[in-house]
Amino acid sequence: MTATLIRLPLLAALFLLVLTAPSTSAGRAERKQKKIEEREKAIKMANMKAAGQDVVGMTKEAAELRSYELRNKKKKGLLKRREASLAQVLFPGASPEEYGQGEAVPAFAELVESKKTQLPFEFYDLPTCPEPSDKIKKRFRRRKNLGSRLMGHDLKLSPYNIATKQSKGCTPLCMVEIGGKKLRWMRKLVDRQYRIHLTLDQLPVLMRSKELNYAVRGYPVGFKAPPSYTGLKEDEFYLYNHLKFTVTYREEPEEFEGIRITGFDVHPVSIAHKKVSKDEVMQENGERQEPYSTCTSEVSPVNDPDTYLPLRVGPTGEDMRILYSYEVYWEKSDIPWADRWDVYLVGSPDDEIHYFAIVNSLMIVVFLTGAVATILIRTLKKDIAGYNELQTLEDAREESGWKLVHGDVFRPPQNTPLILCVMVGTGAQIGSAFFFTLLASMLRMLNPIKKGQALTAVIMLYVLCGGIGGYVSARLYKFCDAKAWKKNTLATAIFFPSIIVGMFMVLNVFLTVVGAATAVSFLTIFLIFFLWACVATPLAFLGSYFGFRAEKIEVPTKTNQIARFIPEVPYYANPPVSMFLAGLLPFGSVCIELFFIMSALWLHQLYYIMGFLMAVLLILVATCTEVAMVMCYLQLCVEDHRWWWKSFLNCASAGVYLFMYSLWFLASKLDLVGVLPVVVYLTYMSMISMAFGLMCGTVGYLSCFWFTKTIYAAVKVD
Numbered sequence: 001m002t003a004t005l006i007r008l009p010l011l012a013a014l015f016l017l018v019l020t021a022p023s024t025s026a027g028r029a030e031r032k033q034k035k036i037e038e039r040e041k042a043i044k045m046a047n048m049k050a051a052g053q054d055v056v057g058m059t060k061e062a063a064e065l066r067s068y069e070l071r072n073k074k075k076k077g078l079l080k081r082r083e084a085s086l087a088q089v090l091f092p093g094a095s096p097e098e099y100g101q102g103e104a105v106p107a108f109a110e111l112v113e114s115k116k117t118q119l120p121f122e123f124y125d126l127p128t129c130p131e132p133s134d135k136i137k138k139r140f141r142r143r144k145n146l147g148s149r150l151m152g153h154d155l156k157l158s159p160y161n162i163a164t165k166q167s168k169g170c171t172p173l174c175m176v177e178i179g180g181k182k183l184r185w186m187r188k189l190v191d192r193q194y195r196i197h198l199t200l201d202q203l204p205v206l207m208r209s210k211e212l213n214y215a216v217r218g219y220p221v222g223f224k225a226p227p228s229y230t231g232l233k234e235d236e237f238y239l240y241n242h243l244k245f246t247v248t249y250r251e252e253p254e255e256f257e258g259i260r261i262t263g264f265d266v267h268p269v270s271i272a273h274k275k276v277s278k279d280e281v282m283q284e285n286g287e288r289q290e291p292y293s294t295c296t297s298e299v300s301p302v303n304d305p306d307t308y309l310p311l312r313v314g315p316t317g318e319d320m321r322i323l324y325s326y327e328v329y330w331e332k333s334d335i336p337w338a339d340r341w342d343v344y345l346v347g348s349p350d351d352e353i354h355y356f357a358i359v360n361s362l363m364i365v366v367f368l369t370g371a372v373a374t375i376l377i378r379t380l381k382k383d384i385a386g387y388n389e390l391q392t393l394e395d396a397r398e399e400s401g402w403k404l405v406h407g408d409v410f411r412p413p414q415n416t417p418l419i420l421c422v423m424v425g426t427g428a429q430i431g432s433a434f435f436f437t438l439l440a441s442m443l444r445m446l447n448p449i450k451k452g453q454a455l456t457a458v459i460m461l462y463v464l465c466g467g468i469g470g471y472v473s474a475r476l477y478k479f480c481d482a483k484a485w486k487k488n489t490l491a492t493a494i495f496f497p498s499i500i501v502g503m504f505m506v507l508n509v510f511l512t513v514v515g516a517a518t519a520v521s522f523l524t525i526f527l528i529f530f531l532w533a534c535v536a537t538p539l540a541f542l543g544s545y546f547g548f549r550a551e552k553i554e555v556p557t558k559t560n561q562i563a564r565f566i567p568e569v570p571y572y573a574n575p576p577v578s579m580f581l582a583g584l585l586p587f588g589s590v591c592i593e594l595f596f597i598m599s600a601l602w603l604h605q606l607y608y609i610m611g612f613l614m615a616v617l618l619i620l621v622a623t624c625t626e627v628a629m630v631m632c633y634l635q636l637c638v639e640d641h642r643w644w645w646k647s648f649l650n651c652a653s654a655g656v657y658l659f660m661y662s663l664w665f666l667a668s669k670l671d672l673v674g675v676l677p678v679v680v681y682l683t684y685m686s687m688i689s690m691a692f693g694l695m696c697g698t699v700g701y702l703s704c705f706w707f708t709k710t711i712y713a714a715v716k717v718d
Helices: 002-050 060-069 086-090 146-151 181-191 351-385 393-398 417-442 453-464 466-479 485-514 522-549 577-602 610-637 643-652 654-668 675-713
Strands: 107-113 168-178 195-200 206-209 214-217 222-225 236-239 242-250 260-269 320-332
Touching (some): 002 060, 146 453, 181 222, 195 260, 417 453, 417 466, 417 485, 453 466, 453 522, 466 485, 485 675, 577 643, 610 643, 610 675, 643 654, 643 675
Parallel strands (some): 206 260, 242 320
Antiparallel strands (some): 107 195, 168 320, 206 214, 242 260
């Protein structure tokens, strides 16, 4: 009977093995076949590149090569296993717009901006044709959010008339006269490489070249020619006043009605148009204008050095006359609507770089985890077991240092406890807002491509997390035996916002003087004040109310009436050396990903991989926690019980490293021209560095609080 019972499990296991063997072998064969196909495709793509195939064109071959190079970006899910299109990744839930024959497709004008300055202007600040009086149809309207207002994004109808599948030759648009100050300003815009951005069906306009294999968003205001090219004594500036638009579309009557736009290209031309006669003809906008031999339905302007339009006054000092014109061509394409965003990400860093950055950060975390584990094993385990004969005299002497300060380790900070509690509460509020923003992005509640949506989410969540800041600050302030809870709560509510808004208001004055698009209106400032006064501050008081109502934080040891004498502390346990050492590792865990974020902020690149950013945030929290614990342990071992401020400042110094990194980025990656662009950059980076430092300092402070409570609760103190 016993032998039979033993055989039954063996027979069942053998039966399951026989059943699963075919499926296992089939899975292996499938994986092997997939590897063979991937290898063959890699060889095919390599041969196409060797043959000179471009990746920016609208041909089937270019689209195939482009899709292969972006294959890692076209995946969804936590482990990036599911195949997807970039439209699904960038625009979750978006559906294509379909247009009927002859239907008007509005082209919107966005900002005029440059990488050389951080002072964008609106399209209609330029001496261009007036804005159309037509109302935007409801299907094309976009609501302006708070973030887009702060960033200066305001979509307006461009003066170009584009209708579905209706190509048109060179069409004069309007005549503009400029001179004096406006002309000098235009020359400055050309010299500082400003680019004009338009959108059609939510697609940014592209300048692309199959020959040079590049594609870049927007088109330049003009170009500068050196004396060696023009033969003049100084640089000459030329204006692009004619635009050749090419709109590619896909048409599949069996799948959908109408057409779907898959590309929006522009080729700018600088040309001094020539009149042919004084006969007047009726133009499409109803105005009467003189025809030009260089702009007819049969003649398409081209870039010719002999006909470039220089930005200078006439020979007798009269104002410069500019004729703006454009032409539109519609081309059919086989590229699916879902793949139309591929070309915009060609050349962007591959996801493998982000993986390497995370692995690099994880190595730091593993190292610190080993250090913290060693500390805990050497302290908690031995202390719980008791100091008995198994310990050597040398070990006991080594570990007696931190035990000697058990009567002072939880003594509230004597220096400005109010400021410390306010800063910790503010850091908790900032960290919570950042975490919830990334969580919303990962859940596809935010669209990373929509202008200002991420900034709006950060501001709104920061306001709504006011209760968290008030609660944390109140709990810590109550632990310090302080009674002025109203003062603490009010300081928590106004500390960080007052600094940020004060810096922003001063900067806004200068932006308004130069007429930058990022200058904020009084209405937007009032809206921000309303959010702070009517939402954030009441929530801070609510959180503070519950914080002070809660029981006082209990600690495992009693505090002596007289503070213990602190011996001479080694250099590594005292600021600023401890801050220099402790802040380096948290910053090092995020510095690689930080480069991509800075490039998105200041070099106008796309950043949409919020899952990686969430992983980096968690690694940052782990790094700050473990660094703070190690530094706190080293400090307690030398009998220095003043860990409160040091635990905060040690990790908060990562914000100083971030600001120093921004200075390096300014010197090596940016080519800013003028004083105000540099001031704008440094002002915003100081705001970001301050928020980053407060968040890291809060993590370090709270982790040290937990660490000290844990280790002193595990030992028996006489």
